[in-house]
Amino acid sequence: MPAITRAARLPGRLVLAAITLKRAARPAMAAWLALGALAGALLGPCAAAHAADAPGATLPVVAAENFYGDVVKQIGGAYVSVTSILSNPDQDPHLFEASPKTARALQHARLVVYNGADYDPWMTKLLSATGSGGGQRTIVVAADLVGKKAGDNPHLWYDPRTMPAVARAVSAALGTADPAHKSVYDANLAAFLGSLKPIDDKIAALRAQYKGQPVTATEPVFGYMSDAIGLDMRNLRFQMATMNDTEASASDIAAFERDLRERRVRVLIYNSQATEALTRRMLGIAQQSKVPALSVTETQPAGVSFQQWMLGQLDALAKALAQK
Numbered sequence: 001m002p003a004i005t006r007a008a009r010l011p012g013r014l015v016l017a018a019i020t021l022k023r024a025a026r027p028a029m030a031a032w033l034a035l036g037a038l039a040g041a042l043l044g045p046c047a048a049a050h051a052a053d054a055p056g057a058t059l060p061v062v063a064a065e066n067f068y069g070d071v072v073k074q075i076g077g078a079y080v081s082v083t084s085i086l087s088n089p090d091q092d093p094h095l096f097e098a099s100p101k102t103a104r105a106l107q108h109a110r111l112v113v114y115n116g117a118d119y120d121p122w123m124t125k126l127l128s129a130t131g132s133g134g135g136q137r138t139i140v141v142a143a144d145l146v147g148k149k150a151g152d153n154p155h156l157w158y159d160p161r162t163m164p165a166v167a168r169a170v171s172a173a174l175g176t177a178d179p180a181h182k183s184v185y186d187a188n189l190a191a192f193l194g195s196l197k198p199i200d201d202k203i204a205a206l207r208a209q210y211k212g213q214p215v216t217a218t219e220p221v222f223g224y225m226s227d228a229i230g231l232d233m234r235n236l237r238f239q240m241a242t243m244n245d246t247e248a249s250a251s252d253i254a255a256f257e258r259d260l261r262e263r264r265v266r267v268l269i270y271n272s273q274a275t276e277a278l279t280r281r282m283l284g285i286a287q288q289s290k291v292p293a294l295s296v297t298e299t300q301p302a303g304v305s306f307q308q309w310m311l312g313q314l315d316a317l318a319k320a321l322a323q324k
């Protein structure tokens, strides 16, 4: 299982790199940290624990997934420093295992955001291993906010209801941890909620045009978005097998192939982060049968915001659905 080992090690290195960069880019912050350490040496461990409260310091935040990290950055702005653990769109997040390096980032976090619904079970383990953060740590679990649990489709960030709920919870948590900037967090929350409108508009437009159209997918990553548009999503058992890294049954594979060969579906939604021989084979059959394929990712790609990422995928879906 070398692929799993690699997935477990790489993100840890990325986290460390992110922390190093942040320190290098913020000499003022480093100075405050040094002051805090000095105060700690003079006054004892209690004063050191409050170094993050010094003026000019940022609130340390850890997000298990980078799309939640992006939302925290959009709400917290200059007053937060965010470390996202899953941030590589070339790895399968379902195979991720945390390393001790991941745990280190969590130790000082004042706010922790993760998905839940068994998408990132390593977070629960890490959080219990790193203690309660001195009682100053707030934890936001997306699944709890939208009433989802283990066994439900865990790709909650594709549900248009999830990010507004996460953003509200993040804004409230930041306002409590740092009341001096509450008005900034409130204003950034309002701007964030407003910026989601083009996504909702695009979903409504697609729904008006394509509700009930049959599509299929290699993995359930886009499931909630597909439901919001009202598409008829086929081959769900095959998708669950891909997600859980188990074997799809012969009849489920045959049904999937038939849907593609006989062009019973308008689009194949292809998760480019969960690829194995069988899903690549389905992509090949779709190409032969001239069923348009839409490539989607679980993890937010570098250089785009959550909003740009979602809109880009919806635009690509519109193009794929428009093909005859």
Ligand SMILES: [Zn+2]
Pocket: 094, 155, 219, 220, 221, 243, 274, 298
């Ligand atoms: Zn997935």
